Amino acid sequence: MNDSFESWTDAQLTVLARRDDAAFEALVRRHAPRVHAVAASMVGSGSADDVVQEVFLSVHKNLRNFRGDALFTTWLHRIALNACYKVLGAKETKATVPLDDILEPSAPHDPVRAGEAADLREKLSRALAQLPTDQREAVVLRELSGLEYAEIAEVLGVELGTVKSRINRGRTALKALLLRRGVTP
Structure with a gap:
């Protein structure tokens, strides 16, 4: 720049x-x-x-x-x-x-770690895709784009409380979906 x-x-x-x-x-x-x-x-x-x-x-x-x-x-x-x-x-x-462009393997030269990272990205991708659109939008804007809650509310045209609720429900659903796929925090 x-x-x-x-x-x-x-x-x-x-x-x-x-x-x-x-x-x-x-x-x-x-x-x-x-x-x-x-x-x-x-x-x-x-x-x-x-x-x-x-x-x-x-x-x-x-x-x-x-x-x-x-x-x-x-x-x-x-x-x-x-x-x-x-x-x-x-x-x-x-x-x-x-999420290939978002999460890079921590050690691309290590085939085992690279494979594990690719597997984790795939599981996260599938879980994120299963969220309802409103939750997916809120989670993506917060976690991938880094917007503040007030900014997300403005982008989505909803109240701040609604954003917080959507993100909370989305995170909870993601955690459950990932746990079912064998991913533990």
Whole structure:
């Protein structure tokens, strides 16, 4: 990232990015990994790159209309979820949720550990895919994208208590699903 933009806030960058491509590129570099994590968890890694591209094309196109009433990350993640739903279509799906790009094996040179990590990622992917959409969205936005509860509430358009409840129920369900697959905390 351009050193001159590294210390800039998102709010500062969004204003400048309306007329400066380098500032927009700084926003993309800063947020693309989290958008990719959300997309991969919702639509699978095969479609995640397309979703990320669609998200940032939409951000670029609509940045002039962004008033800053919400945090940039909130607006960005709402666009990301909308792009995921566009890919998924109108139907509710239980997509496989590959986490290959999110969790790397701790020792890729050790075939046993790499195999165990791949097995764990697969189990986690299957369990995450089994969550109801509302719980999966909340858990993904919190655990993979690192959003605060208030930001998640704004992205999803629900009350803070609802977000907390969804995350709690999602975590509880994930734990139960993983325990059934032989994964212990």
